[in-house]
Amino acid sequence: MAGTNFVNLIKTRGFFDLIKIIYKGQECFMFDYGPLGSRFRQNVQKHWWDLMVHQQQNVFPVESPALKSVNIMNHRQEETISQNSIFLRETLQQDCISKYLQILKLTNNKLPISVASVGACILSSAIHSDQPQERQFLFGGSNRTCLLLQNYTSPSNINTTLDFWVQLRLSWWKKFSNIPGNFSVTSKTLNDIHPPPGHATSGHNNQTYRAIAYQFPWGPEVVEEVKNVGDKVFRDLQNDELEKYMGQMFGKTACLPHCIECETSIEAATAAWLVDSYYERPTSKTADRKHNMVLKLHPQIAPFQVAIAINSASKAPSHEMHHVCSHLEREFKAAGVTCFNTSEHGSSPEAHFRRNDQLGIPYTVIVNENTMNEGLIHTRHRDTQIQSPSAITEIVGLLTQSLRTPLEDQNTN
Amino acid sequence: MAGTNFVNLIKTRGFFDLIKIIYKGQECFMFDYGPLGSRFRQNVQKHWWDLMVHQQQNVFPVESPALKSVNIMNHRQEETISQNSIFLRETLQQDCISKYLQILKLTNNKLPISVASVGACILSSAIHSDQPQERQFLFGGSNRTCLLLQNYTSPSNINTTLDFWVQLRLSWWKKFSNIPGNFSVTSKTLNDIHPPPGHATSGHNNQTYRAIAYQFPWGPEVVEEVKNVGDKVFRDLQNDELEKYMGQMFGKTACLPHCIECETSIEAATAAWLVDSYYERPTSKTADRKHNMVLKLHPQIAPFQVAIAINSASKAPSHEMHHVCSHLEREFKAAGVTCFNTSEHGSSPEAHFRRNDQLGIPYTVIVNENTMNEGLIHTRHRDTQIQSPSAITEIVGLLTQSLRTPLEDQNTN
Numbered sequence: 001m002a003g004t005n006f007v008n009l010i011k012t013r014g015f016f017d018l019i020k021i022i023y024k025g026q027e028c029f030m031f032d033y034g035p036l037g038s039r040f041r042q043n044v045q046k047h048w049w050d051l052m053v054h055q056q057q058n059v060f061p062v063e064s065p066a067l068k069s070v071n072i073m074n075h076r077q078e079e080t081i082s083q084n085s086i087f088l089r090e091t092l093q094q095d096c097i098s099k100y101l102q103i104l105k106l107t108n109n110k111l112p113i114s115v116a117s118v119g120a121c122i123l124s125s126a127i128h129s130d131q132p133q134e135r136q137f138l139f140g141g142s143n144r145t146c147l148l149l150q151n152y153t154s155p156s157n158i159n160t161t162l163d164f165w166v167q168l169r170l171s172w173w174k175k176f177s178n179i180p181g182n183f184s185v186t187s188k189t190l191n192d193i194h195p196p197p198g199h200a201t202s203g204h205n206n207q208t209y210r211a212i213a214y215q216f217p218w219g220p221e222v223v224e225e226v227k228n229v230g231d232k233v234f235r236d237l238q239n240d241e242l243e244k245y246m247g248q249m250f251g252k253t254a255c256l257p258h259c260i261e262c263e264t265s266i267e268a269a270t271a272a273w274l275v276d277s278y279y280e281r282p283t284s285k286t287a288d289r290k291h292n293m294v295l296k297l298h299p300q301i302a303p304f305q306v307a308i309a310i311n312s313a314s315k316a317p318s319h320e321m322h323h324v325c326s327h328l329e330r331e332f333k334a335a336g337v338t339c340f341n342t343s344e345h346g347s348s349p350e351a352h353f354r355r356n357d358q359l360g361i362p363y364t365v366i367v368n369e370n371t372m373n374e375g376l377i378h379t380r381h382r383d384t385q386i387q388s389p390s391a392i393t394e395i396v397g398l399l400t401q402s403l404r405t406p407l408e409d410q411n412t413n
Numbered sequence: 414m415a416g417t418n419f420v421n422l423i424k425t426r427g428f429f430d431l432i433k434i435i436y437k438g439q440e441c442f443m444f445d446y447g448p449l450g451s452r453f454r455q456n457v458q459k460h461w462w463d464l465m466v467h468q469q470q471n472v473f474p475v476e477s478p479a480l481k482s483v484n485i486m487n488h489r490q491e492e493t494i495s496q497n498s499i500f501l502r503e504t505l506q507q508d509c510i511s512k513y514l515q516i517l518k519l520t521n522n523k524l525p526i527s528v529a530s531v532g533a534c535i536l537s538s539a540i541h542s543d544q545p546q547e548r549q550f551l552f553g554g555s556n557r558t559c560l561l562l563q564n565y566t567s568p569s570n571i572n573t574t575l576d577f578w579v580q581l582r583l584s585w586w587k588k589f590s591n592i593p594g595n596f597s598v599t600s601k602t603l604n605d606i607h608p609p610p611g612h613a614t615s616g617h618n619n620q621t622y623r624a625i626a627y628q629f630p631w632g633p634e635v636v637e638e639v640k641n642v643g644d645k646v647f648r649d650l651q652n653d654e655l656e657k658y659m660g661q662m663f664g665k666t667a668c669l670p671h672c673i674e675c676e677t678s679i680e681a682a683t684a685a686w687l688v689d690s691y692y693e694r695p696t697s698k699t700a701d702r703k704h705n706m707v708l709k710l711h712p713q714i715a716p717f718q719v720a721i722a723i724n725s726a727s728k729a730p731s732h733e734m735h736h737v738c739s740h741l742e743r744e745f746k747a748a749g750v751t752c753f754n755t756s757e758h759g760s761s762p763e764a765h766f767r768r769n770d771q772l773g774i775p776y777t778v779i780v781n782e783n784t785m786n787e788g789l790i791h792t793r794h795r796d797t798q799i800q801s802p803s804a805i806t807e808i809v810g811l812l813t814q815s816l817r818t819p820l821e822d823q824n825t826n
Binding site: 014030031032033034035036037038039041042049054055057058060061062063064065066088099102103106107108110115120143250322326329333338341342344345346347 | 444462468474478479521739755760
């Protein structure tokens, strides 16, 4: 029952929905993102990029066209393509390895190097209809925005490197979660759990890999794989000149590197963190059994961090009150806080709180007649439901501070 | 001749290249981005997003699957799709308008609202072979990452709104340019200049529009269009219930809004700013006629802002020197400066400068024996070629400051 409420919330509040299309002559579903979902996805991608590209050493992003590129000289392939028109790639692996030599040249053959890629992929695999309805909705789309990092390093320290990435990725998943313990790492084979979204599940050839899984209401689902793929990427190229792929660690002799892959998708993160954030809060009226739905999203990934509303005693709030709201909006934006100005929407504070809880907005600030007379503004916190007054001159600083704190606390762990 | 050098630089330095594929049974080219181009593109997209989504009011991003979505109930369309398998969208307009009602609901029918979208599109139009080789390379790809904003507002202030967006967009183009005067706005018909990249060139039905053009070596090319498309987007829906699309400005009666569209692509920005930044600098040796190639990219969009190199008197720099470089790299990253640590690459300072100029890196810092003995570090500026010493404890603060200054100066204009 919670599942149905959750799915309806995600659909009606503009996170995402599934639409039916025909792909390769077969019916399939595609994720279609609304205004809230698009903001949420952008935040997820930004945080992945910050961690994997900006904070690591020698990471080089690559970006390839969404269409699978075809060598026109290969007549057998050309024929296939002409019949099928075009198709989208299923993974980003080929795009990454195709840029390896270019990147090795850029670092003057020095290892380690990493290649990062973000891109739309398509998976034709469908979900069986005997699955819970919530799972069908969260994992039912064939399109994915995959997030892949390949780290090339010396085979001699490959196990240390694998552990490094597993820990880094696991802490990323936990960081934005309310119940970090729901994320776990397993080294088991994938046969007993569902295939990860955005991954082909072909045999792993005895390569070492770890799966990061999230405990969904119906059981664990793999949301990310961290694999040691060895030098398979090079041997698969079927190129005799393996020497040119060789690189050198500082102070060591040249070798053919081995590769660690961290692979996930924005859809996996969406599924895990939205479910993680969802809860049904009993209404304050004890008489009825009704619940309010809340998305307790981490402030750093929430679509908006602050909402601004007006609570006026008169039916038509004054122009001055609207000016105060616009001024606050500009100040929040200048401080880097994302802000939803709902001051012209009307309706009661309770209606604002109910909607903002459903959109996952951590703070709602309320401008009323008091604000105009005494310079006091009320802030309501999504999670505690506490409403507290503060001076209007201090509110931007206060909220900016408390929106930053959670992430910085975790970073120092 | 400069054109050939420029094209070779962009290819060999890993910005982008063209690859041939078969699309809809026909040969065409696709842009394929290397590690430097991918970083550059990410920066362009980030700055568009900051200006158009974060800094404006009531902008809602939407993100749709790259494939054109098809209503399976429409049997005529279904047939067409089954034959063609799938195809990519050619514009983002349909994606934006399809989310309009959802967004209007989110703002409680209050105008103005804007819809923003970034996504991969494909254009089958090819470039005629009698064009200059440089133009063929810059505009020869069929794939585009389009950047579209639709602003819905009351028809009564549509002309003011059009002017607002034209000025905002024009200043964006000029901000990252060395010769801002090369960007200009024209209201002429597009027949006498080349069609803009990423745009369908079908008739404009007498709608008001402005074209932002960049003066390429071979003539002007439109890089962005800002159009007043009126209420055409709604009338094209062929829906009788136009009332439900009506919205309300503060203190006014409800009306069917008119729409301003700002449309460009990352490829248009790439073409303009790379050409804008390119120049050939005579070598210091006056005897020969050789030139060094330089990309004078704005620090905010350059793939890297700082490079770190070692200039050691001995052949094997000490471990301590490498530690200093790693330490600097971490400090730069913590300060939000993108950093290319080339301390393990070897080669002379001159070779570093030549490469870094070609990659568009504004600053190169050099660690040498002096750094270890006296705490002095040398910084070389790409544009002035001046090398100046500073205390190693101050270098991160100094460069962070000067990398930020240009943009902030322009923002206060």
